Amino acid sequence: xxxxxxxxxxxxxxxxxxxxxxxxxxxxxxxxxxxxxxxxxxxxxxxxxxxxxxxxxxxxxxxxxxxxxxxxxxxxxxxxxxxxxxxxxxxxxxx
Numbered sequence: 206x207x208x209x210x211x212x213x214x215x216x217x218x219x220x221x222x223x224x225x226x227x228x229x230x231x232x233x234x235x236x237x238x239x240x241x242x243x244x245x246x247x248x249x250x251x252x253x254x255x256x257x258x259x260x261x262x263x264x265x266x267x268x269x270x271x272x273x274x275x276x277x278x279x280x281x282x283x284x285x286x287x288x289x290x291x292x293x294x295x296x297x298x299x300x
Contacts, residue, residue, distance in 0.1 A: 231257040232266055239270045 216224040221233060231253045238246050254263050280286050 227253075228257045235263070235266055236270050239267065240274055 213225070213229075217233065222230050225233070231250075234250045235246075235254055238250055254266075258266065277286075281292065286292070
C-alpha cells in the first residue's frame, strides 16, 4: 500500500486491528487468510474487503500476496534465501 513506513509496519503484529486504518486491516485480514490454513475466504473477510476495495483491487492484493508467498517458498526450497534471514518453520497440514 502506498505510504507504508517502517513505523506503520512495526504495528503489524497481534492486535494490529486497533492501530491501523480499516483499509489496512482489511488487506491484512486477506493476507492472514491467504497465508494461513487452506480454506475458503471467511464471509466476514470478504464483506470487509468489499467495503474497502474494488474487485480489481482485491484481485491485485490477492495476487500480490500469492506471488510473494509462492516465490518465497521457492527461494527457500532452492536454498537461495539470504544467510541472515530469520525463518519460521510452520508445519503444514498432514505433516
